[in-house]
Amino acid sequence: HDVDSSEKAFDVCAWYAMREALGKADVCLLEPIMKLEIEAPDEFQGSITGHLSSKRGVISSAENREGSCVIIAEVPLAGMFDYANELRSMTQGKGGFSMEFLCYRQCPRNIQAEVIERRQKEKKEKSLASA
Incomplete structure (x- = not known):
């Protein structure tokens, strides 16, 4: 509806909805x-x-x-x-x-945790190196 909203407003709304849904989802690797x-x-x-x-x-x-x-x-x-x-x-x-x-196939939880931990460590090291 042209009067109530804009394309940017729909984009922002969709982004927030997706972020909320992913936060509630049981994510698997x-x-x-x-x-x-x-x-x-x-x-x-x-x-x-x-x-x-x-x-x-x-x-x-x-x-x-x-x-x-x-x-x-x-x-x-x-x-x-x-x-x-x-x-x-x-x-x-x-x-x-x-x-x-x-x-x-779904990765076993223990291996998933290792992968996530390793990725977070790499990300942290990269941000420290670029700072």
Whole structure:
């Protein structure tokens, strides 16, 4: 309505409404989950699955094929950096893997708290450096 308001007033009102809604919301952090397919000799299956569990991975399937195993898992991307070297070390260079994006899932609360704390610390350090 031209008489009662302006475009700027609507913008300000929307900003305050959004800020209030986000303040009341139960906010969560999402993390990318990757679908991982690993192929390695059978003898390394136990160490690979244990290692994936330490990375918060969930094994979808594991099959044995003529002396080798194929493991399909869902793993948070955060745990997959440098995985090629880790797998190579675990399998004496005999294992390989492929990885593709699967979905986003809610990050566990303890990890979410760590990420937020780290980000706030970085932000504080940056503001101190620019002051």
